[in-house]
Amino acid sequence: MSVGPFSDRARVDALAKVRGEARFAADLTLPRLLYAMTVPSAIAKGTMTALPVEAALRVPGVVRVLTPDDFPAPPPFTEDGTPPPPRTLETTIAYRGQPLALVIAETLEAAIEGAETIRPTFASEPFACVMESAGAQRQPAEDVAFGDVPTALSFAASTVEAIYDSPTQHHNPLELIATVAVWEDGQLLIHESTQASSLVKGAVAGALRIDPARVHVRGATIGGSFGQKAVQRQTALVARAAILSGRPVKLVQPRGQIFHTATYRTRTRHRIQIGADAAGKIVAVQHHVEQEQSPGGYFAVSEYHRDVIRMYGVQNYLGTGADIRLDRQDPGYMRGTHPQPACFAFESALDELAYKSGRDPVELRLANDTRVDPQNGQPLSSRFLNECLREGARRFGWSRRSPEPGSITAPDGSQIGWGMACGIYQSATTPAIATLRIDARGRTRFAISGHEMGQGMHTAIAAVLLEGLDIDPDGLEVAIGDTRVAPQHMTAGSWGTNSVVPAAMQAAERMRSAFAELLGGRQVSGNLHRKLAAIRRPFLQIEVSTLGPGQDQSALEALRQGGFAVAESVYPGFSTFSYSAHFVEVRIEPGTRRIRVPRVVSIADCGRVVSPRTAESQVYGGVIWGLSHALREATEIDPRYGGYLNVDLADYVVPVNADIGEIEIGLVDQPDPLANAVGVKGLGQVSMVGISAAVANAVFHATGKRVRELPIRVEHLL
Helix, strand or coil: CCCCCCCCCCCCCHHHHHCCCCCCHHHCCCCCCEEEEEEECCCCCEEEEECCCHHHHCCCCEEEEECHHHCCCCCCCCCCCCCCCCCCCCCEECCCCCEEEEEEECCHHHHHHHHHHCCCEEEECCCCCCCCCCCCEEEECCCEEECCHHHHHHCCCEEEEEEEEECCECCCCCCCCEEEEEEECCEEEEEECCCCHHHHHHHHHHHHCCCHHHEEEECCECCCCCCCCCCCHHHHHHHHHHHHHCCCEEEECCHHHHHHHCCCECCEEEEEEEEECCCCCEEEEEEEEEEEECCCCCCCHHHHHCCHHHCCCCCCEEEEEEEEECCCCCCCCCCCCCHHHHHHHHHHHHHHHHHHHCCCHHHHHHCCCCCECCCCCCEECCCCHHHHHHHHHHHHCHHHCCCCCCCCECCCCCEEEEEEEEEEEECEECCEEEEEEEECCCCEEEECCCCECCCCHHHHHHHHHHHHCCCCHHHEEEECCECCCCCCCCCCCCCHHHHHHHHHHHHHHHHHHHHHHHHCCCCCCCCHHHHHHHCCCCEEEEEEEECCCCCCHHHHHHHHCCCCCCEECEECCEECEEEEEEEEEEEECCCCCCEEEEEEEEEEECECCCCHHHHHHHHHHHHHHHHHHHHCCCCCEECCCCEECCCCCCCCCCCCHHHCCEEEEEECCCCCCCCCCCCECCCCCCCCCCHHHHHHHHHHHHHCCCCCECCCCHHHHC
């Protein structure tokens, strides 16, 4: 089942944000509020031997200093696969910047001053913090393989083999990670900038050894996340401080500390070999990935092989990999996640193959179309990548391209290059439980899983409800991100809209049926609120639940228990992914060799577009971040001390307005017939995937120099 196109609507939260009415966790002020600041470790590995706190306690306004003695011991490790709760404060040091103590005070200034007076002593141990470190431990990962790669490569008419590097990067959303904890009447209420309220609830309960039923987490408005704001060590620290002090406690972690404690995009190195036959059909791919990893990190190497190889009809694939275990904090998900660096490598190698075989890069990709999932032989329920390619090429004017590298020069001497690349990302979903309530006084309340990180989830839900129900738009409240109103899934992986929009549509259908039954054939004029008022019914409420393809009631139960119940792209009987095609023009100044990007055309296949305005906004953001990934961003690591050097927005370089040229967006807007009742697929991640390869390919077209390391800087082109 699918539905027709949705009309364009303004963002429902736009006015609140521009007026400053939207409230973030850091904005919250409460009576008797205490302020907190952590004391970070100054070493990368070892043991804390002493933690003197007397000087901190003498600072006027300091109320208490929490140390490892104030927290329960971590539970023993289990072999059943149950993830351990997050660490709190401990004396064993695993990475530089690890929190060692928490100072709480009457003012933020006192908390900072108190934290700065604490000088722990350590017994240091040798550590490894970069992939080249002598003590780095290499741990091979499980292979992902199908077909016969050696045989296929031996018969290939043309092959390319190269190594591509993508750097360590940090998320840097504008909103810092903030936690406010309140302990009252035996109940713990946590306000946090999180995209995973239920996971935070369970993690804090586990870390502090308290009943999860007594923990409630609210993360309503978030100022950007991109994978960073899931479960944080600081949450349990602040919650414990609130319990021990009997007062509300707030911690807004400084950006420099966030660099050292929150997850980040891991550095990766990709060795790719691609073979094609005389007609340009890819016959085999061999892809080896190595990534930074913490000693106990979970960020799987195998996922670099999950999506990208499904972009084309490749019948023979060998994906290998290894974790390079380092003494740093855990890496984690960051927009585009595994496909982002994997696509940089793969789509760059494909461009090299196109040049080596004398083929147009667009035509080479069109020639490798597929309607089945090459890894398992299942049909793809929808794949409009070729439509993205053709429309992007038309809008960009690709047919006017001179294929010879270095052949286009601007009047001022700048070298002009045109490059393109494609992107792919899973189309996953989670179960949802929703409650819809309409009352006679003009109010509608829809409560469901989800977190608003600026991606437009409120607007997408409102679009479905307002098109399906005759209600007052000004009276619509969408309640998400709060464990008290509905079980909360983690909003990530481009499954947010896929999961909540079908539930909103089902709720609207159920509500219309409930009204028809309630009225029993009576003709009552007015919208639904007036109908209720006319029959003297104060409200009408229904509850619905939805599942992803192939899921059963156990997934709903996992959601209710705060678990992770995601169904990812490969469903019973079909597979489905989102796609993008990006076309980029670069101009490289003759003297400075500075790279400019005057225009980009990006076309995406995300199934049915529910909220055109916020969907286009997602693609704009993805494109800009892709340009940043290609030309600006890299986290610098000091191998002497194990810490990060550019830990603020002055030194961690991101694009500014002057760096961004014209960006033209297109959305295919064709529903996926099997993914869900609305036909929607994910968009937030795929909009970024492939951009960095398109930039690198354009740089080659402009200069004839192939840069296989990101970010591409002036020194690469001197």
